[in-house]
Amino acid sequence: MVRHTDTPLTGGAVLFRSRLRSVRLTSLLGVALGVTFVVCFMTGLLSHLVQHPPDWFRWPSRPVGLYRFTQGLHVATGLATVPLLGAKLWSVYPRLFAWPPIRSFGHAAGRAGVAVLVAASLFQVVGGVLNIAHWYAPMPFFFTAGHYWVAWLMAGAILAHVGVQLPVVRAALSRAAREADADAVSRRGLLAGVAAAAGLITLTTVGQTVRPLAGLAVLAPRRPDAGPQGVPVNRTADQADVRARALDPSYRLKVTGPGGHADLDLAALHALTRHTAELPIACVEGWSATGRWSGVRLRDLVTLVGGDPERASVEVESLEPAGRYRTSTVAAEHVRDPLTLIALLLDGEPLHLDHGFPARLIAPNRPGVLQTKWLARITVRGLA
Amino acid sequence: MRTRALLVAAGVLLMGYAVAGALADPDLSPGGVLIFLAGVLVGHDAVWMAVLSAAGATISRYVPEERRPAVRTAAISAAAISFVALPLTPGLGRSAGDLALVLVLIAGAALLTFVPRRKDSERPRCSRSGGRGR
Numbered sequence: 001m002v003r004h005t006d007t008p009l010t011g012g013a014v015l016f017r018s019r020l021r022s023v024r025l026t027s028l029l030g031v032a033l034g035v036t037f038v039v040c041f042m043t044g045l046l047s048h049l050v051q052h053p054p055d056w057f058r059w060p061s062r063p064v065g066l067y068r069f070t071q072g073l074h075v076a077t078g079l080a081t082v083p084l085l086g087a088k089l090w091s092v093y094p095r096l097f098a099w100p101p102i103r104s105f106g107h108a109a110g111r112a113g114v115a116v117l118v119a120a121s122l123f124q125v126v127g128g129v130l131n132i133a134h135w136y137a138p139m140p141f142f143f144t145a146g147h148y149w150v151a152w153l154m155a156g157a158i159l160a161h162v163g164v165q166l167p168v169v170r171a172a173l174s175r176a177a178r179e180a181d182a183d184a185v186s187r188r189g190l191l192a193g194v195a196a197a198a199g200l201i202t203l204t205t206v207g208q209t210v211r212p213l214a215g216l217a218v219l220a221p222r223r224p225d226a227g228p229q230g231v232p233v234n235r236t237a238d239q240a241d242v243r244a245r246a247l248d249p250s251y252r253l254k255v256t257g258p259g260g261h262a263d264l265d266l267a268a269l270h271a272l273t274r275h276t277a278e279l280p281i282a283c284v285e286g287w288s289a290t291g292r293w294s295g296v297r298l299r300d301l302v303t304l305v306g307g308d309p310e311r312a313s314v315e316v317e318s319l320e321p322a323g324r325y326r327t328s329t330v331a332a333e334h335v336r337d338p339l340t341l342i343a344l345l346l347d348g349e350p351l352h353l354d355h356g357f358p359a360r361l362i363a364p365n366r367p368g369v370l371q372t373k374w375l376a377r378i379t380v381r382g383l384a
Numbered sequence: 385m386r387t388r389a390l391l392v393a394a395g396v397l398l399m400g401y402a403v404a405g406a407l408a409d410p411d412l413s414p415g416g417v418l419i420f421l422a423g424v425l426v427g428h429d430a431v432w433m434a435v436l437s438a439a440g441a442t443i444s445r446y447v448p449e450e451r452r453p454a455v456r457t458a459a460i461s462a463a464a465i466s467f468v469a470l471p472l473t474p475g476l477g478r479s480a481g482d483l484a485l486v487l488v489l490i491a492g493a494a495l496l497t498f499v500p501r502r503k504d505s506e507r508p509r510c511s512r513s514g515g516r517g518r
Binding site for chain 2 (some may be wrong): 083086118122127129140141142144146157159164189194201204205
């Protein structure tokens with residue numbers, strides 16, 4: 001599991017004789033991988049903060065498509081990392097068989113650190129791919145929490161690895177080392193191959209959020225136009241076990257605030273002033289799609305029950321009997337935004353049951369899992 | 385030296401934070417995370433790399449040297465695309481509407497790997513090209 005690049009090959013490592021491998025190649029791949037990991041870490045951390053905001057964190061409602069961009073970038077970069085990580089690990093694989101396996105306490109600690117780094121990197125990339133494919137059986141843990149904490153583990157392991165390898169990388173990337181590299185041409189070919197693979201993966205997946213490339217998105221788990229009313233669905237009404245409750249003629253949306261409460265049936269909801277907004281559903285899995293949503297402004301409902309739409313936060317609750325995302329909090333920034341709607345229509349038609357009929361939340365710049373569907377209750381609270 | 389020490393110290397601190405956070409997270413099964421960490425590590429080092437090494441050795445042995453860069457590129461692309469596409473196959477991750485196209489892409493890339501094959505008599509000698517590994 002040790003892949004140090006600053007020592008000559010010994011033991012079983014000498015069996016790997018490819019001249020394509022070199023400290024310089026490993027360093028170049030490492031730098032590229034470092035960039036992709038930083039992008040993934042920062043955008044992933046941002047997504048975590050948006051979904052689990054601590055007291056100090058404020059997420060704006062504008063620009064409308066900011067989360068769509070950051071999360072699309074997160075997934076696209078993660079997928080492009082696949083060939084980069086593969087090539088990086090290939091370039092240092094012979095070091096796994098170096099002999100003796102442990103030379104000192106420091107050497108053993110270094111090997112352990114590299115093992116953590118490699119395992120955490122593979123964990124993140126493999127887990128991420130499985131997640132966007134909705135294949136959770138191989139992962140015996142809650143993906144979101146595991147992905148988050150192992151990201152921190154990987155970030156720490158990267159920092160320690162850079163600290164250990166810094167002189168080696170500097171020397172390998174120096175001008176003198178570049179000029180002395182007799183196999184630079186063939187290595188450039190390998191790097192071009194890795195770049196081509198990363199480009200191909202990006203081209204065949206990024207269409208899940210970049211609409212003009214949707215036709216090329218043959219490897220994307222979702223297409224932005226595939227689904228009821230032309231918008232994808234992650235969790236259907238049947239999966240959420242809400243069909244009977246959502247179609248119940250006695251349905252009422254219960255709105256509670258500091259000045260009273262209102263029970264609104266569908267006719268009453270449709271009688272309120274209706275507004276229309278073009279907003280994206282941006283899934284944490286990287287796909288996104290824009291819809292033309294019509295319904296009641298959330299701030300109008302806050303006013304209806306005596307709340308202050310400029311300062312209030314709101315808790316919305318779904319008809320779902322259970323589930324991690326059956327409730328969500330709408331912070332003041334989003335409540336006061338006139339684009340935040342309790343949507344009743346999509347593209348002028350009543351919401352499809354899988355899109356949250358009879359009513360759902362749709363707000364600008366918010367992850368899809370927080371755009372609560374099949375609304376049952378809205379509770380207006382004080383400051384967010 | 386000081387920068388390196390700071391980087392290592394910061395890295396160790398972050399790893400400690402990750403472990404403490406994971407252990408304290410009620411949504412997380414640390415045992416499951418450990419199993420998956422070990423699984424991907426062993427799967428990569430013992431299985432994936434063995435397959436990759438065999439493919440590389442095959443390319444070095446049978447593909448003329450001038451064609452190796454293109455073949456390597458095709459092989460790398462095929463491996464990476466297969467890795468991304470595998471979870472999309474029916475019965476594993478989802479029912480793939482585009483499975484046929486996905487498989488064609490994989491097969492095409494894999495095919496490219498072996499198309500520029502030389503006759504046995506034209507194989508490069510091991511003492512020169514063969515010694516370069518892949």
